[in-house]
Amino acid sequence: MSGTSQSHDVVIVGGGHNGLTAAAYLAKAGRSVLVLERLDSTGGAAVSAVAFEGVDARLSRYSYLVSLMPRKIVDDLGLELQLVRRRYSSYTPLPGHPEGAGLLVDQQDEEATRASFQRIGAVDDIDGFGSIYRDTTLVASVLWPTVTEPLVRRSETKSRLGDDELWNAIFERPIGEFIESRVNSDLVRGVVATDALIGTFMDPNDASLQQNRCFLYHVIGGGTGDWDVPVGGMGNVTRQLAEAARKAGASIITGAEVASISHDGLVRYTADNEEHTVIGGHVLANVAPFVLDKLMGMIPQKVARPEGSQVKVNLLLSRLPKLMDPSVAPEAAFGGTFHINELYSQLATAYDAASSNAIPDVLPCEIYCHSLTDPSILGPDLVASGAQTLTVFGLHAPDRLITAENNEDQRVRLQKAVVDSLNSVLAEPIEDVLLRDANGKPCIETKTTLDIERALNMPGGNIFHGPLSWPFAEDDAPLETPGQRWGVATEYGDKILLCGSGAVRGGAVSGIGGHNAAMAVLEATGGN
Incomplete structure (x- = not known):
């Protein structure tokens, strides 16, 4: 049985953060908007969840x-979103150091950071490490206002x-050359290089420069490149966006599985075991x-089919673990990004192993402790007990290692590789x-690329929806x-636009794809 056909100014396929951003902008501008979300709740990858039964x-x-x-998106949509800056940028133990020492980058204490380098x-x-980020801040000052x-x-x-020399280093030559020209330490090179490799299966010196694009998006955010903790968790970000969209008048249907889209804007979907059709003046694809x-x-x-390159592990601890280096407090080490086995040489060895279809013997990992900065995600009893969360992002675990048959x-x-590395x-x-x-x-949860694909419909578990693009248009x-000017055009005509991470300037939780798709629709249909 088919549901009654309806029409809307805009139909948005996918209720992740970008789809919700687009919905909020367009509804605020007076457009009739319908969001169709496959899952039972909105948010996509930016959700908070009770991962461990009976644990608050x-x-x-x-x-x-x-x-x-x-900030423009936060202000335009009236989001009550608090993002907290972390004092410590990173901590990276040096494997084999007799005292277990590591590099602690303290953003509030230059002398402590210098002593740690020493x-x-x-x-x-x-000086070279500092020059890298002074230069990326210069790049950010040019690019960030344009997104x-x-x-x-x-x-x-x-x-x-x-600055032609800097331009060539970031946009024309492999980022590995830039890193190697500025710093010599195996550890320091690795700390910088990880920003080029997170979620992207590449060598720093790959001629495709995909790693350069990944690096760029990791260092331009907010004009500073800082990565902040959202108070209330990622779920609070998308909850705020969904509320803004609904408040503005957008309709959101969850449990709606889209089966097809036509060039003329006809969308077929199933909800409540019934087939439905809806026609959109524009269809925005947040997929x-x-x-x-x-x-x-x-x-x-x-x-080519996208390929993700990570394993995601969530843990809940009774307390932070002790470090090999007693001179560094665990609260400092876990207070920023904790790099594990991410020497430049270790990243290369792991890449070579994974390229040969093997799980690396030593898996490079990065750890984040949300609860140190924002304990609100924990129940009062857990907070009082000293419990902490850990998020581990394992690099060089490409989708090519995973099949439906071997996934478990x-x-x-x-x-085990993540635990051993840690x-x-x-x-x-x-x-x-x-x-x-x-x-x-034990409170430990692991997600492979296939697990992510099955949960979120991200092909290959690719967290960027595919290869990242430069945040500008080529000269030709x-x-x-409007779709082309805003970087959201598709080959399917002016009615069908991208609004997700696969758009130009997409990738990560930003809302940029949703904002720009909304602007393209408004430009095409007569502004606000």
Whole structure:
């Protein structure tokens, strides 16, 4: 039985944060908006969830930090969103150091940071390390103001930067060369290089420069590159967006599985075991371009299937574990990004292993402790007990290692690889401080790329929906239509636009794709 056909100015396929952003902008501008979300709740990857039965902790299950959400979007939509800056940028133990020492980058204490560089034998890299981020801040000052504006062309962007040497280092040559030219320490090089590799399976010196794009998006957010903790967890970000969209008049249907989209804006979907059709003056696709191709009835051939390259592990601890280095407090080490086995050489070895379809013997990992900065995600009893959350992001675990047949076994192997990597830099096994759920099971949850694909419909578990693009238009790119000018055009005509991470300037939790799709629709239909 088919539901009654309806029409809306805009139909948005996917209720993740970008779809909700677009819905809020368009509804505020007086457009009739319908959001269709496949899952039973909105939010997509930016959700908070009770991961462990009977344990009062709401973890940011998939995405976890915020850097790329422009203040403009927060202000325009009236979001009551608090983002907290962390004092410590990072801590990285030096494998094999006789005293277990590591590099602690303290953003509030220059002398302490200098002493830490000296302790690991990298004092000569202090100036070079600082120069990298002074230069990326300069790049950010040029690019960041443009991300919520129509696309600027490559040559104009280069002209605005006004530094040909820096332009070539970031936009024309592999980022590995830039890193290697500024710092010499294996550890310091690794700390910088991880921003080029998170979620992107590449070598720092790959000629494709995909790693450069990844690096760029990690260092331009807010004009500073800082990654902040959202108070209340990632779920609070999308809850605020959903409330803004509904308050403005958008309709949101959850449990709505979209089956197809036509060029003329006809969307077929199933909800409550009934088939429905709806017509949109515009259809905004908050799905990966690969998924959009399928919904349009195309067999994706022009673009390779996306590949994610990470394993995500959530843990809940009775307390922070002890470090090998007693001179560094765990609260400091876990207060920023905790790099584990991410020497430049270790990243290369792990990449080579994964390229040969093997889980690396030593898995590079990054850890974030949300609850140190924002304990509100924990129940009062957990807070009082000293419990803490850990989010681990394992690098160089590409989707090519995972199949439907081996997923369960590989999940076990990858979880063990993460635990082993973590334990290699601790003074006690992480297992000794794991809390247990209501059934007595350890509070540890692991998500492979296939798990992410099945949960979120992200092909290959790719957290960016596909290869990242430069945040500008090439000089010969057509910019004739609103969709093209705002970086949200598709090959399916002016009615069908991207509004997710697969758009130009998409990727990560930013709302930029949703904002820019909304602006393209408003431009096409007569402004506000």
